[in-house]
Amino acid sequence: MRAMQLTEPGGAFRLVDLPKPRPAAGEVLLAVHACGVCRTDLHVVDGDIVDGRYPVVPGHQIVGVVEEARGGDLETGQRVGVPWLGHTCGLCGFCLAGQENLCDSAEFTGYHRQGGFAEYAVADARFCFPIPESYPDVQAAPLLCAGLIGYRALGMVGDAGQLGFYGFGNAAHILAQIAVWEGREVYAFTRPGDVAGQRFARGLGAVWTGDASVRPPCALDAAIIFAPDGALVPSALKHVRKGGVVVCAGIHMSDIPSFPYADLWGERIIRSVANLTREDGLRLLEVAPRVPIRTEVQVYPLERTADALDDLREGRVEGGAVVQVR
Numbered sequence: 001m002r003a004m005q006l007t008e009p010g011g012a013f014r015l016v017d018l019p020k021p022r023p024a025a026g027e028v029l030l031a032v033h034a035c036g037v038c039r040t041d042l043h044v045v046d047g048d049i050v051d052g053r054y055p056v057v058p059g060h061q062i063v064g065v066v067e068e069a070r071g072g073d074l075e076t077g078q079r080v081g082v083p084w085l086g087h088t089c090g091l092c093g094f095c096l097a098g099q100e101n102l103c104d105s106a107e108f109t110g111y112h113r114q115g116g117f118a119e120y121a122v123a124d125a126r127f128c129f130p131i132p133e134s135y136p137d138v139q140a141a142p143l144l145c146a147g148l149i150g151y152r153a154l155g156m157v158g159d160a161g162q163l164g165f166y167g168f169g170n171a172a173h174i175l176a177q178i179a180v181w182e183g184r185e186v187y188a189f190t191r192p193g194d195v196a197g198q199r200f201a202r203g204l205g206a207v208w209t210g211d212a213s214v215r216p217p218c219a220l221d222a223a224i225i226f227a228p229d230g231a232l233v234p235s236a237l238k239h240v241r242k243g244g245v246v247v248c249a250g251i252h253m254s255d256i257p258s259f260p261y262a263d264l265w266g267e268r269i270i271r272s273v274a275n276l277t278r279e280d281g282l283r284l285l286e287v288a289p290r291v292p293i294r295t296e297v298q299v300y301p302l303e304r305t306a307d308a309l310d311d312l313r314e315g316r317v318e319g320g321a322v323v324q325v326r
């Protein structure tokens, strides 16, 4: 099969010919239809995060059709999605407490397990989600990480009515639609001078847009930071009211600069969001068609996966980038 393989962290990332994978007991073989491109793929390929198993086929927003099922509840011909969380131990304190996202033995798709930038992929049947019928393959793919981990982050802001988004890319464009549907006001912060990004945010219902350095017209109840820039943390903290929360939604961020304790005072909270649980996935895929969430996508063929990553790195993607395999 054709696959985009990464040799090592920061190493070569190129199209190779690999044997078609075979599912073990409890796994399914998927004919990959599409796979979304996530900023985490960029961190894997660039070597910002280095704890994977190499060589690896990245890609963890897989939409595919079951070609062979060896156990589990899935049937041949069923269309499913595979997210970042690819496997957990099911036995540790975290797993038993409903925090499988924190399992020390977790395996992540396209990092520890071979991912979806390939013609075929194998997945643990218990970590596959049925995809709502109303979504074409390429529109469904961004829901599986950008949407899903974003939805987990949204769960951390309580009933915040005035909500700031820092970085208006793939996750924010999905989350804005849910937040507006829930009756919240979205304040979208972009890179300085990103007029197109600000227009994109307003088109999706943001009530205010501006550069990240600009003070919004009111104090925010909460902020979610999607951009991997640690300097945004103290900046967002300054714009959040007493008791408000700043949620860091990315897997990697540059160092956070020091800031006066007075900015944290007043029971403000800074927290991260790690990975996802299957419960998060099921909830998002249930709510998506009801909003309904519409994903904006830029589609690339498999052999142009590296171009998709370059476009994401350079901020040239509006919404989500998706690799269409068949």
Ligand SMILES: [Zn+2]
Residues within 6 Å of the ligand: 088, 089, 090, 091, 092, 093, 094, 095, 100, 103, 104, 105, 106
């Ligand atoms: Zn566990």
Ligand SMILES: [Zn+2]
Residues within 6 Å of the ligand: 038, 039, 040, 041, 060, 084, 145, 146
């Ligand atoms: Zn992701």
